[in-house]
Each structure stands twice: as C-alpha cells, then as structure tokens.
Amino acid sequence: MDKNFKPYYAVIFTSTQRETLEGYNEMAEKMEALAKTQSGFLAMDSARNDVGITVSYWDNLEAIKNWKQQNDHLQAQLKGQKDWYSWYNVRICKVEREYEFSI
Secondary structure (H helix, E strand, O other), X not given: OOOOOOOEEEEEEEEEEOXXXXXXXXXXXXXXXXXOOOOOEEEEEEEEOOOEEXXXXXXXXXXXXXXXXXXXXXXXXXXXXXXXXXXXXXXXXXXXXXXOOOO
C-alpha cells in the first residue's frame, strides 16, 4: 500500500432528469467551476445516459458540508428539485484506497 496515500471523501450524486432541462447545462458548468474554487475540493468525474452520476472528491467532511451550504450551490439545488430532477440520491463515502489502470 502507498504509504503516502491520504484517505479522502467522495460525494456520489446519482440522478434521473425530467423532460425539460432549460438552463441545466449552464448551471452544471457554473457549479463545476464554483466547486473547483472551494477549499478542500480535489476533483470531479461525471457521466450521463439514462441515469447521471457525478462524483466529487474532497479532503474532508467539513469541506463537503461547506460546499452543500454554499449560497450559489443552495440555489442550484432548489432549482434542480423544482425543475430538472425527477429523482436523486447522494452518498458520501470515505476512500481508503485507490488504484488505476492506464495504457
């Protein structure tokens, strides 16, 4: 195991969208750019087909709490509930280990 590895946290946001998505892509881009400026933010991965999955990575739970309560993010959450999502689920996980493959 890598002795320099420091555990971190992943927020897994899984969702299904409604039919009308006016303004969604612009807001998603704005939230990604804003998240990158937050203390404790590490990275983000996202994919969407029938179900969307966005995983953001954070140094600690306090950083996640601060992001959830960030004013612009709160407004985006309300807009998502009102207009864009028919369902979503949020999971917060501690990453104890990681590995990857690449060619």
